[in-house]
Amino acid sequence: MSTKGIVKGIISNLVIVQVDGPVSQNEICYILHKEARLMAEVIKVVGQQAYVQVFESTRGLKVGFEVEFSNHMLEVQLGPGLLSRNLDGLQNDLDKMQGIFLSRGEYTSPLDEKQLWEFQPLAKAGDKVQAADWLGETKENFQAHKIMVPFVLEGSYTVKSIVPQGSYTVKETIAVLLDDSGNEIPVTMVQRWPVKKALKAYKEKPRPFRLLETGVRIIDIANPIVEGGTGFIPGPFGTGKTVLQHAISKQAEADIVIMAACGERANEVVEIFTEFPRLEDPHTGRKLTERTIIVANTSNMPVAAREASVYTAMTIAEYYRSMGLKVLLMADSTSRWAQALREMSNRLEELPGQDAFPMDLSAIISSFYGRAGYVILNNGQTGSITFIGTVSPAGGNLKEPVTEGTKKAARCFFALEQIRADRKRYPAINPIDSYSKYIEYPEFEAYIAENLSDEWIPTVNEMKTLLQRGKEVQEQINILGDDGVPLDYHITYWKSEVIDFVILQQDAFDKVDALCPIERQQYMLKKVMGITRLNFEFDNFTEVMDYFKRVIHVLRQMNYSEFQSEPFRELETELEAVLKERVTQ
Amino acid sequence: MATKAFQKIYTKITQITKATCSLRAANVGNEELATVDGNLAQVVKIIGDEVTLQVFGGTEGLRTNAEVVFMGKAPSLNVGDQLIGRFFNAFGDPIDGGPVPEGKEVEIGGPSVNPVRRKQPSELIATGIAGIDLNNTLVSGQKIPFFADPDQPYNQVMANVALRAQTDKIILGGMGLTNDDYLYFKNVFSNAGVLDHIISFVNTTEDPPVERLLIPDMALTAAEYFAVEKNEKVLVLLTDMTLYADALSIVSNRMDQIPSKDSMPGSLYSDLAKIYEKAVQFPDGGSITIIAVTTLSGGDITHAIPDNTGYITEGQLFLRRDTDVGKVIVDPFRSLSRLKQLVIGKKTREDHPQLMNAAVRLFADAANAKTKLENGFDLSDYDERCLDFAKEYSAQILAIDVNIDTTEMLDTTWKILAGHFRVEELNIRQDLVNKYMPKVS
């Protein structure tokens, strides 16, 4: 018999429940409010009192209302049919909900129970299997979707029977497994997993090393992220976090993209709803929606569900990773998640840490980022979750708990900067302060040398040195004046500006410039660095500026033209002519 | 809001703080309204049989044997066409001497729109102010605040925007308005002869501050009625949201919540987002656009109120006095309309995006030149030209007294640019230059 309870107190969305039996931390319960059942999660237990955070508005709730406990933690359903869905933070299918407004207590299944899936067995009777092993597969949109041994099963099992190829619903038994004692375990195409537990059904988690192409030059060239890598994008409001994440989600070379809109604007989610069905995945030519899942818990949706939403998204990512797929997970913004934790912690009257965030914030962030990664599955195949979160630091000040906590956990740091945004130098990633730790991995270096070129990394380092030098020179010019420094300084500064304008800056709203495939990046990097290595002759600094502005102008036009098209080639010829004017030997 | 005769009356208050009082009571719902000696209050916390009420009028002079009656419902508004042209207080009671409007009673602060039922905003809102229409184009369904110092004419600019925008209804939510500003809005609206599509909810400096907390929800509940039931385009004006947030902090600090940055409640982001996210474009044509005012103290945008606002709204409009031309301008650097991408170059001429960016970039170069000048350095010819450009651009485009249509704004900008710069200094796509840049004489 499951535990029941009675409401004893209400403080905003924190409800205190007197219970009549055992409860567990993070257990889900339902508060019976007139006709609606309001879902809530246990977050603290003191004696017979369970403190629960309610995933809905608590308006009208009264002391004395009944509560039913469910005996399980917050879970998601995993099975074919999740792709292309628009889910809320608790994995309800938003499209299935009635009416214009979200109504309290309306919960809808993320999967379609009637749809038939063409199942192809991969295992056969007699096979020894364990959790996450592939029993069969079906086609979800255009990709293979593996049906796996349920993750909750511990130890090893024998396949007793498996259905032949054919069409089945997610509810039909497709295989029967036997445990050591000979008990039969029926398996369907859908399984459940508690979101706050990391799914660890893989063999090992080596260091990631393969470049994940994002099509964003300043990332791929200067601060590359890898398949299974982690990165974060901190920045004051309006500096371009969301635009950058959207750009990556459209272009990155991933099999599955999961977007967790966590406590941000509804209109930004609508933008995805509107654009993705129209846009094509540049790598497969399929519609972007076909590889995407949206988990939307926007800022006006209940705060507790916002906290859950990032875990829901991560668990779905882990599910697809277990199929040997490259998953890209984005969360915008992880600060809203941290704030949700803070609101709760304050209501629980816990001892506050810095800025009133919970004391263990940093640990919570680390263990979340720790769930990403590149893994070798039990069958030797590989899969990955690349995770990129945005951080919205209060007052734009990076010395705050969420940024600092995330910096410890994430390996790439894409620091968006107010000044660059103000100057419309988009993406406003600070080229000097940002970093990718992966560049230092020898495995990564070897991978790049083999797959791109062995000149790539030295050239990138040369580029960074020049940018750094350009910045120093600029500071000196600011102090000493244009006349106060040698002409050479101006040349160095303008060479670094060429890199800035042509390589680092990229217009996310231009049809052509928005996406820069790696071959094109290689081409442009070579071209631009070639120019910076040339010697030029000038009489005075105004000439330097005027001249390099022309160079930048032509190169930018190239960025706006189709790669290797007629206009692109013409611009290249024009560039050669411009260079000839001033180059010396 | 009369109470019913059979309701139970409590007369034993056990605790009083500046904004709240507590008593023992049974069968009370969270967020329910009550009266305390006739003054409105709302349930904010229930522990066992101890109920804490937030008293909107403040607790000054409150006696422990005051009569407390629970009303069995959350704050609500009677919505209907009878709201049109009327002025109400924070409780939705008329303050214009007119009758209490009849209509459907709806609880305020209702549920959120399902994101999949929204439509992407795509209709431009023209204001005639080039600093807005050209550089920071507004779109229906957007939410955007003016960030302004208290001495700037933000209410006037906002009233101008409201009157010029083509909308079906304007709903004013005034929080802590001075009586003068209240009368200003009233006069402007009646002089323009538009009272028949205006509704106002007003809390003045003379009213208790905690009452302000109800204003945005009242205004937005009325807005939802017209946008959802009548498919109308509704513009909601909220001024001043800083005073709203101040009222939030009064209440939360009185409830012993741990304050976070700038003594604001930790939930400030969620509290503000719940309001601003009511801005929406519905598929059936109805929309709610929110233009708000957030006053700054000493221009500090890192303060928790503007900071959280900036993270929620779709851009912000900065007003600043440009001493070089002696006019208030819409600051092109710190202002931003995030939704402009959805309309510029699509609903406006194709050269709009690139031209706008080029002009702002050159205006930035002018700012650098000015710094150089101030630091005593010589100016290059380019710097000089930037400075000349900036003056014309500021006076003819950025100033808030400009009132022209978008195409004229574009033509004017080209003309100013052509007067000072060469093509390669503009960084604009060649085909656009060929088509739109006037030849200099």
Ligand SMILES: Nc1ncnc2c1ncn2[C@@H]1O[C@H](COP(=O)(O)OP(=O)(O)OP(=O)(O)O)[C@@H](O)[C@H]1O
């Ligand atoms: N790569 C880019 N190219 C062109 N414009 C950009 C680019 N990145 C950002 N912008 C501009 O900056 C604006 C703000 O960007 P965005 O919404 O991504 O900011 P944000 O950092 O997510 O802000 P918030 O924290 O408030 O959500 C965009 O609306 C756009 O005008």
Ligand SMILES: [Mg+2]
């Ligand atoms: Mg954003």
